Amino acid sequence: MEIAAFMPSAAAPGKASALVALGMVLLAAWGSANAASTVSVLDAGGKRASSASYVMDGSLGSFVGSAGANSPRVVARHGYAGQLYDVQSLALSASPTNVNETSTSQLAAQAILDDSTLLSLSATSVAWTVVSGLISSISANGLATTTNVYQDTGGAVRADYQSRFATLPLTIRNVGNDDFGAYARDGIDDAWQVRYFGLSNPNASPLADADRDGMDNYHEYIADTSPTNALSWFHIQTASNGGSFKVFFQSSTNRKYTLYGRTNLTSGVWTNIPSQTDIPGSGGVDSLTDPSSKGAQRYYRIGVRVP
Ligand SMILES: [Ca+2]
Ligand SMILES: [Ca+2]
Ligand SMILES: [Ca+2]
The missing domain is CATH 2.60.40 (Immunoglobulin-like)
Structure with a gap:
């Protein structure tokens, strides 16, 4: 963003005062070999200059003011002890957004205010909830913890602040292939077990022979034959x-x-x-x-x- 410096015309002080008294004053465009500004308008109080590209408040004898650009919409303030604002919406972020299973991601929220400025919110001032996915918990300070998955899995979290809320998608990355729920540490790839038996089925155990073809699930897995089709076994x-x-x-x-x-x-x-x-x-x-x-x-x- 660029904010143009405002320079009043070089009229004598007495002449400038007389012009202000008439109301709106049109200032000529200024420029140089390296910079240019569109035509600026100075308001009747002599404190605000505006153009098609920016707005800038001056001050007389104090330290407060604001300056902004129209596109992208950005407003900066200086010297105010505080400000009144309305929260229009929330912007969420996570670090990382692709988080390993049984790992953590730090969530953060910003309020988008009515003048398009951003206000960082402390994580504890936001109410965090799990919308979907294998996220076991989110602490008060916004630390999300994931559980084991059998494949890369999507999830989503939600933040509520005042009357606004927003959601953020996360991806939970599968790191280990034999660590998911009831299928963990049995020697068979969890994704293979879920593919044939669903999420939690005792028939998926390594010693079971669900299709009764004489080859148990472990050996059907090694051979990559179907454990639910008696015509499929390795021979x-x-x-x-x-x-x-x-x-x-x-x-x-x-x-x-x-x-x-x-x-x-x-x-x-x-x-x-x-x-x-x-x-x-x-x-x-x-x-x-x-x-x-x-x-x-x-x-x-x-x-x-x-x-
Ligand atoms: Ca896993
Ligand atoms: Ca397994
Ligand atoms: Ca079979």
């Missing part, structure tokens, strides 16, 4: 030996697969095939191939890993 669908062994399975794009083999079904060490290790799934029926298996008797299994 080798087919195998072929067209010169070398190839095994087929339904894959997930969120998992990686490794082919293990050995020559005896009941004994020996399962050894991974180096070229068939940690292969990303395509989401369709994939296959892994043992290139060294030609003519040999071999047994296979597939390992699944959560990246």
Whole structure:
């Protein structure tokens, strides 16, 4: 913002007084090579100058006054011991607005006054409430505390001051994947449990086999198969030996697969095939191939890993 300095015309004092006595005085525009002002009007009392761009109160023998610009609307006051105002609305802020789960954010409120100036409010003078989201509390001094979430989650807080209120959205960031409510610390990604079982369902526990397909929830999670569809469970669908062994399975794009083999079904060490290790799934029926298996008797299994 720029506030132009006001310079009365260079008339002699006696002449200026005579002009003021006539009422409104039109002052000529002033300018230089670096600055210019629109035409200013001086009121009858000789204390206020205004133009299309600004208003400026002068004073005679005291220290109070105000100056302002029209666009953007800003008013500054100087020298007043206090002022009367009306609160038109509230402006809220938070630091940070993207707050981690089980962390805090400091809320703040400003009153927007009838002359468009801002008045910072102490947080304790404002009544804070939670509108929505996993915000466990807001202290009297405006410190909001978030709870665990299973994914990035929106929330909102509200501030009431006098007869005005405002709301502010916050984002609660998911930091840990296994810390949400009844699903915390059970080895399964909470978002996966909520996706299949809702927010708090005993059927989501790792040892439960909700769809009774013989594979419990923990292993369905590792394989990224559906724990609520008995036709969905991880297994080798087919195998072929067209010169070398190839095994087929339904894959997930969120998992990686490794082919293990050995020559005896009941004994020996399962050894991974180096070229068939940690292969990303395509989401369709994939296959892994043992290139060294030609003519040999071999047994296979597939390992699944959560990246
Ligand atoms: Ca979490
Ligand atoms: Ca969990
Ligand atoms: Ca299943």
